Amino acid sequence: MSGEHKVNIRFYLVVIVLVLLTFLGGIFLGLALRTRTLLYEIILSEARSHFQSIVLTRAWNAEHGGVFVLKRAGMESNPYLENPDIITCDGQVYTKKNPALMTREITELIGPEAGMIFHITSLMPLNPNNRADDFETVALKTFEAGEKEKYLFTEQGGRPVLCYMAPLLTTEACLGCHGKQGYQIGDIRGGISVTLSVDDLEKKLKQNMVAIGTYGSGVTLALVIIIGLLIVRLVLLLNEARAEVEKLAVFDGLTNVFNRRHGMELLTIEINKAKRMGSSLCCLLVDLDHFKKVNDTYGHDAGDQALKAVAASLQGSLRGYDILFRYGGEEFVVIFPGLQLVDGELAAERIRQDVAELQIPIDNAGRTIQTTLSGGLCALREDENQSEKILKRTDNALYRAKDQGRNRIEK
Numbered sequence: 001m002s003g004e005h006k007v008n009i010r011f012y013l014v015v016i017v018l019v020l021l022t023f024l025g026g027i028f029l030g031l032a033l034r035t036r037t038l039l040y041e042i043i044l045s046e047a048r049s050h051f052q053s054i055v056l057t058r059a060w061n062a063e064h065g066g067v068f069v070l071k072r073a074g075m076e077s078n079p080y081l082e083n084p085d086i087i088t089c090d091g092q093v094y095t096k097k098n099p100a101l102m103t104r105e106i107t108e109l110i111g112p113e114a115g116m117i118f119h120i121t122s123l124m125p126l127n128p129n130n131r132a133d134d135f136e137t138v139a140l141k142t143f144e145a146g147e148k149e150k151y152l153f154t155e156q157g158g159r160p161v162l163c164y165m166a167p168l169l170t171t172e173a174c175l176g177c178h179g180k181q182g183y184q185i186g187d188i189r190g191g192i193s194v195t196l197s198v199d200d201l202e203k204k205l206k207q208n209m210v211a212i213g214t215y216g217s218g219v220t221l222a223l224v225i226i227i228g229l230l231i232v233r234l235v236l237l238l239n240e241a242r243a244e245v246e247k248l249a250v251f252d253g254l255t256n257v258f259n260r261r262h263g264m265e266l267l268t269i270e271i272n273k274a275k276r277m278g279s280s281l282c283c284l285l286v287d288l289d290h291f292k293k294v295n296d297t298y299g300h301d302a303g304d305q306a307l308k309a310v311a312a313s314l315q316g317s318l319r320g321y322d323i324l325f326r327y328g329g330e331e332f333v334v335i336f337p338g339l340q341l342v343d344g345e346l347a348a349e350r351i352r353q354d355v356a357e358l359q360i361p362i363d364n365a366g367r368t369i370q371t372t373l374s375g376g377l378c379a380l381r382e383d384e385n386q387s388e389k390i391l392k393r394t395d396n397a398l399y400r401a402k403d404q405g406r407n408r409i410e411k
Contacts, residue, residue: 013231017224024223028216032209039201040162044151047164047194054118054192055168057106058099067102068094080126100130103192115197120168122190135163136193143167143188153198160202165193252326254304255311263325263333267387270323270337274380281337282344285394286314286351286375288330289406294369302362306371309360317351333391341379341411348377348409356407372407374398 061067068086071077071093077084084096097105100120107118121132123140132140139150143166151164167188252259258266267283274281288294288310295303307330314324314332323335334351336344352373359368376397384390401410 013228016227016231020223020227021220024216024220028212032212035208035212036205039205040153043162043196043198043201044164047151047162047196048149048166050116050118050194050196051164051166051192054103054106054194058103058168061097061099061102066096066098068096071095100127104129115199117193117195119193119195120190121193122168125190130190136165136191139165139193140167140188140191143191156195160198162196162198163193164196165191167191252311255308255326257311257315257332258323258325260325260327263323263327264387266323266325267333267335267391270335271380271385271387271390274337275385279338280340281335281380282339282341282347282377283380283390283394284334284336284344284348284351284375284377284409285327285391285398286332286334286348286373287398287402289372289374289402291330291371294371298362298369302369305362306360306369309358310355310371310373313354313358314351317347317354322347333394339379341377344377344379345409345411348375351375352407352409374401374406375409376401377409377411 066081071085075095077095078098078101081096081098086094086096088094103118103120110116110118119130119136121130121136121140123132123137125131135150135152135154139147142150149164149166151162153160153162155161168190169188250258250262270281273279288306291303291306294306311324311326311332314334318324318334319336321337323337325333327333334348336347339347352375356370356372358370360371361368376394376399378390378393378397380390397410401408404410
């Protein structure tokens with residue numbers, strides 16, 4: 001394989017790998033982000049559900065005008081209610097729990113370790129403890145502008161949390177406590193914020209990212225290896241096909257000697273070389289005698305075997321730098337660089353004798369045939385600089401050899 005082809009193959013392999021990595025990376029990244037979005041939507045739905053639960057609990061409390069509970073030791077009365085305590089006939093004291101106080105006590109009951117905090121607040125709270133934080137203040141202002149909810153994934157105390165808030169609308173039950181603040185039914189009186197810890201969620205997301213990265217890397221590596229092997233296999237097949245095409249462009253498919261086109265190119269090269277160096281050159285054109293009879297008698301397969309055997313014999317009789325090519329049909333051309341006509345005649349005669357002694361097998365039964373050849377030999381003249389001219393003279397000499405009885409060389 002040439003260096004240029006190797007570079008091209010490496011380039012295309014790198015491009016394919018990069019495209020594959022980009023494609024698969026996009027798929028796995030999209031999968032990871034989609035998983036993250038779905039999990040965040042789930043935790044957001046959970047926050048909405050908790051908000052609705054608190055709203056329903058508050059509505060139940062408000063519908064009953066608050067709930068009185070037995071005032072135990074250490075329990076403080078709500079200082080923002082008028083006459084929050086009542087004393088029963090048997091002397092027991094009950095204190096009123098309004099919706100806001102009940103919400104706060106539910107939060108305290110749940111505890112921060114549960115990862116969930118409820119907070120009721122407004123821009124004008126009766127209880128300073130219900131003052132809005134930065135997120136809640138922004139949310140309350142957006143509610144007044146028409147927003148239905150507000151949420152934010154952020155950090156509190158170095159831990160990831162979801163802050164969710166939705167508005168509380170003023171109802172008739174709310175006016176008992178908040179009517180003096182100027183609220184009317186339907187007004188946005190405040191809101192309830194729900195803070196959920198997403199620490200476990202973030203850990204699971206990181207584990208999921210690691211898993212997706214591991215699986216993605218494994219799949220990508222496997223595909224790269226498979227594609228690499230396929231490309232290598234394809235390259236080998238292409239090289240074999242290219243080599244075969246190159247061979248067919250130069251060699252005769254049946255006899256495995258040079259074909260006519262390439263042989264004529266080589267003859268032109270040798271003629272120019274001989275002219276340039278002032279050296280001699282002989283050209284021999286041979287033709288198998290009565291070859292048509294072989295085909296007619298034994299079949300074309302036998303004829304092909306004869307052509308291959310004769311070509312092999314011709315090749316075996318030549319020097320390493322002599323040139324043999326199939327001229328057409330049963331005709332072959334031999335180029336003898338550096339030979340004078342007398343030496344060329346000796347070489348041609350040796351070729352003729354070797355072919356005449358051949359025993360050519362034509363089938364599996366062991367049958368053989370013999371054949372002879374006739375040839376025309378010419379030496380390059382000083383005034384010749386074209387291959388067609390010397391071949392024309394060798395063809396004339398071949399015609400004389402056939403006319404004089406075949407199985408001979410004429411010059």
